[in-house]
Amino acid sequence: MSVSHWQADGTQAIREVDMLVIGAGLAGTAVAYFAKQAGREVVITDMRDIALGASGRNAGFMITGLDTHYHRAIEEYGKDVAFEMWDLSRETIRFWKKIAADYDVPLKNIGSLLLSESEKEARDIERAAKALSEAGIEAIYHDSDPLKRGYLNAIEQPLDAAVQPYKLTQAVFRASGAELIANNEVYSITQTEADEVIVATQRIIFKAQYVMMCTNAYSSLIEPYFQDKVIPTRAQVLMTEPLDKPVIDTCGYSNYGYMYYRMTFDGCFLIGGGRHKHMALENDTTEDRINQPVQQELEDYVRRYFPDVDKPMARRWAGIMGFSVDGLPLAGTLPDKPRVGFAVGFTGHGLAMGAGVATRAVNRLLHGTSAGAVDISRLDTMPSKTN
16 A cells, blocks of 8 residues: 555554454455454454445345356366355355344345356356256256346356345444454555564554455555455446336346346346456556446446336446456465465455355464465466456
């Protein structure tokens, strides 16, 4: 990050803490929750506030799995890793649903539909459905369009859900019992002692026994270690004014995940995506702003597949995702700072993977246990995936 000498001249207050979590999004609050369960006293700090980054700007889709179809995950990572990631995703969704129920967070168990827009995607949907069935993962194959809107076929995932992500993150924070220090940008992390990490922030210089980075897309701005591991990628959304009646009763997800749409809890139609035709604009950027080409893609999509949406557009926004270099989340510790752990690189699927990765990252940092398929050690042997 970038903090000037005028903003923090080294005279900040010094504070000793047990565990410091950097980042107050879904991953950071989940890490705080699991660290508290492990007996640690946790302080969270963020350059903004709870869920003011991508965690509070996403579409609120709890969709099981990675950003690739199951059979493709098998081809790329192997059967064991693919099954592990889908199982980790189900674990994550169970955790969010419990928090949502305990804290009255808006959530609807409406499932999801993974829909095809082309013959090629239809073949992939059919193959994915077969692979999910062979793995014993709950999914229902539709050989035609269940929405009757021009799609070709679909996989229905009945355990998926729609949630209010901003309120969910706030609820996880409350459940964690952690302290929050907001509006406090980090600009330096150093470890010179075996059991102490110095984290310099705009307001406070922390001396922490443990640090956990949950900074996702912004990780490389703090630590150069992540520059070739996490790629910041912009996602854009638009939302209409409230409709007279719903046009969809599930979470729709198509064009290999590049398009996604649902009704909000107050009756608006929400659609996100559209970056696939504008990769040069949307990849490798931390500018969380909308732009006309992608917004036009979203509007054109609504006219093509949802012509019955007859209300004007009311809101547009963008958030920055962190895409890992190989498509799997990253958990581990910094090579030169063993008391600094991380849970980053969710590749647009933080709601699918965040809590499961968080608990593994906490155990990795505190106890040295492997984080399994999301452990950073895999990058020593696995070839990179380009997005």
